[in-house]
Amino acid sequence: MRKIVDPPAPPPAVRLVVVGTEHEGQRLDNFLLRVCKGVPKSHVYKAIRDGQVRVNKGRSRADVRLASGDSVRIPPLRLPAPGAAAPVPPADFPVLYEDAHLLVIDKPAGVAVHGGSGVSFGVIEQLRAARPAERLLELAHRLDRETSGVLMVARSRKALVALHDMMRESRGRKHYLALVVGDWVNDRQHIRLPLLKYLTPDGERRVRVDALGKPAHTIVTLQRRYAGRYSLVGAELRTGRTHQIRVHLAAQGHPIAGDEKYGPDAVRAALAAQGFRRMFLHAHRLEIPHPVSGEPLVFESPLPPACRALLDQLEHARP
Incomplete structure (x- = not known):
């Protein structure tokens, strides 16, 4: 034969x-x-x-x-064979808003916004796989992998350029909710501390407060205290530096609960024992003009169930 x-x-x-x-x-x-x-x-x-x-x-x-x-x-880069199965699993995410220029989704915690740094794919790759007919899908901004909430994706080049300009010029208002360790004192506090990116000896990206860093401004408002152990705060970004809220809060002596980079391991372990296995940082509200029409837009994402459940536990815990 x-x-x-x-x-x-x-x-x-x-x-x-x-x-x-x-x-x-x-x-x-x-x-x-x-x-x-x-x-x-x-x-x-x-x-x-x-x-x-x-x-x-x-x-x-x-x-x-x-x-x-x-x-x-x-140049001759080895590409996937034509018709080969897509290596990225398609995924749909809760849609908060959509039109011809803009897609706004509710990103879950634990999912990177894009592939790279040890992650083979992220939200944007999964969206492209789920919407193969789209001519353009590009991230307008970023959220950390463990941060949940409002995420904007551009569907047109005109919208993408406008949104990037808005983010660079700190137009619009980005509001987050964070549960921090300890008893936050001030009802409203402006944190203006310069931030510098650096690499740890094992190559991990980190950020620290440093006079040589870039200017960064966060406005923190107290929402609720929990028996002196934790505090729920709102954080409004007036600049958009990497890990800005996380580092600014940690620099005040109040790291975000569950933060594996800037928070205490003991707190993270205690929360995991209660069933909470993420960082408590949520992008819950975004106010921004439409990138093409200029119409004022407001997007809101409610706290995820895991965060609400933790707050309920803290509310009913003994002092």
């Missing part, structure tokens, strides 16, 4: 891709990650650094903004 052997797959080849209007203003690295689905990020960035990726025949940086009509040379 003759053995039938399938011919080997052709090696990947150089591609020239013309940037469409829907990708006007997008960063080169984000454009490549979208076009080269399935290719590891490290391979994409290495190709850019080595000059294998060209924009209009010239070398380019990862952060360069593309224009409609630009020609992008993509």
Whole structure:
């Protein structure tokens, strides 16, 4: 019997891709990650650094903004076979608002907003897998993996550029709820402490208060005290630095309950024994103009059941 052997797959080849209007203003690295689905990020960035990726025949940086009509040379990166099953499981998330330019969802805790840093996929990749007909789905801002609540996704290039401008200029009002360790004293407090990003010896990203850091401003309001053990506070971001609320609250001596980076292990273990296994930080309200029409918008996400259950336990606990 003759053995039938399938011919080997052709090696990947150089591609020239013309940037469409829907990708006007997008960063080169984000454009490549979208076009080269399935290719590891490290391979994409290495190709850019080595000059294998060209924009209009010239070398380019990862952060360069593309224009409609630009020609992008993509080197032979090994891509998934056509028709292969998508490596990312599609997922739907509770929708708080949706129109032609904007999608606002209620992100659960424990899910990263995007892949990378040891996470193979996140919310945005799962949304793209669940909505394959969408021409564009891009994060307008970010939430930490363990933070739940309001998350905006742009559905048009015009909306994405406008939303990024709003976030950069701190337009709009972002309100969070956090349960902190200890008895918060002030009814309303402005925290203005500069924040600096750094890497731990094992390569983990962290943030600390440092005079060399970037300015950061958080407004904290007391919501309720729980027998001197915990306090529920509201936190409004006036700037949008990495881990800003977490580090600002910890710097006041009141870390967020369940925070594995900036909070005490003993508190996290005690809460886990009560059945609470997350960080108590929730993006519960966002006020922002519509990125295209300018219409005032307000999005709200209620506290998740796990957070409500913990507050109920604390409410009825003996002093």
